[in-house]
Amino acid sequence: MDTASHLLLGVTLGGLAMALSDPAIGNHSPIVYGLFAATIVGSNAPDFDSVIRIRGYESYLLHHRGFSHSLPMLVGWPVLLTPLLSYLFHAWDYMLLLFLWTLAGVMLHVFLDFFNAYGVQCFRPLSRKWCHGDTLPIFDPVIFGLHLVALLLWLFGVMTAQVVFPLLFVLTFLFIGYRIVIHRLMLHVVQRRYGVEGYSFLVPQWLPHKWGYVHETDQTYIAGSIRGTLLVEETIFQKGEQNDAVQAVMGSDGVRSFLAFAHRVHISCQKIQNGYKVEMRDVRFRHGEKLPFGIDITLDDHLQVTGNSLGWKKKLWEPPFS
Structure with missing residues (x-):
């Protein structure tokens, strides 16, 4: 899901942690803050791999939602983060509690990402396959709206945490189940x-x-x-041409990164001045008759790759929002 949704669900998961924990913890505000920090950081930790974007979009596409969302990192993130949270909030006696709720945040993040069309490599190292449930959009207004309303009801004292947050997560999972049924x-x-x-x-x-x-x-x-x-x-x-120019680009790094991520690809090739241009597009991300996500590769007349452009071919505010 998008960063705003992960952040909001991290906050409401913190409310659930507070609601389900020993009532005595509510008298220790540093512990309460620690619980919220654990769920918020845990709910966003898998996306810390976005820092790899400084190495270019090709590296980002190849690695984002990869190892950071894998089976080992479900536990790895809580193991790394819990000592830091315990230190910052003086909560050494509550390390196990912080660990469990950080784990819950990480698992919720990967769970939600799995149901997007974008997908996630959540079964690494057993499999490097991109898994995607194709059930939830990157931004789901119903889920976001439910969590925002619940948070406001709690903040303004309309409902207690012990009522609103358990009810909220029951409704959230029921809604996801409903979307799974509708998908089928x-x-x-x-x-x-x-x-x-x-x-x-x-x-x-x-x-x-x-x-x-x-x-x-x-x-x-x-x-x-x-x-x-x-x-x-x-x-x-049309699936596209299979000619010498297309075959020549298949071994390039950018194309390998794109094809490792894309599942269904439309290919076109055209002759340009002093060479060729091959365009590959991911058919999942469509707006009208346009396929704005893909890679363009240029070649010279000797079929040597001279450059490529990988990413979205649209303005930020234009759909699709994936």
């Missing part, structure tokens, strides 16, 4: 339309009754949208 129903709609031949997947939108879809055939990607049970086919992308 909508996927059946697509599969009924196109049959069992080929591969279909959904791209979640902000509201649970609206989805994008892609159906892959041998030569094409058929893309469209679903609202309720109404399926609308919107555009078709």
Whole structure:
């Protein structure tokens, strides 16, 4: 999910930690602050790998949501962070409690990222496969709104922490379960339309009754949208050319990084002055007939790679917001 959502859910998870802990802890404000720090930092720790962006977008794409979100780091982050939190909040006697709630924050982060279309390498080192549940958008307004309202109800004294935060997380997981059910129903709609031949997947939108879809055939990607049970086919992308220029770029570092991340790719190639230009686009991230996420590679007339541009080909405020 996006950073703002991870931050907000870290705060509300801190409220849950306070609500479920020994009431005597409420009389020790440093411990309460420590619990909130544990859940907030834990809920954002896996994204500390974003610092690798200083090495370029290629490294960021290759490593973000990788080892930092892996099985070892589910425990690794709490092991690293708990002594620091215990020191800062003078909470050595509560190290186990801080460890458990830091662990809860990390697990919640990876759990939510798993359900995005972007995906996560959460089973490393057992597998380097990108896993994605295709159920939640990067920013889910329903989840964000629920947690914001619950936090405000607590801050303004309308509801106690012991009531509002357990109820909030029950509603959150029920909503995620609801989206999982809707995802399966909508996927059946697509599969009924196109049959069992080929591969279909959904791209979640902000509201649970609206989805994008892609159906892959041998030569094409058929893309469209679903609202309720109404399926609308919107555009078709050819999988793309396989020529000498395309083959020549396959071994370049930027392309390897992109293909390690992208699951379904549209490829085009054109002759330009003094060479060729190969464009590869990830069909998951579509806006209308445009595929704004991918890599452009230029080659000279001898099919030697002369440069590449990897990332989003859109303005920051333009969709898709992934």
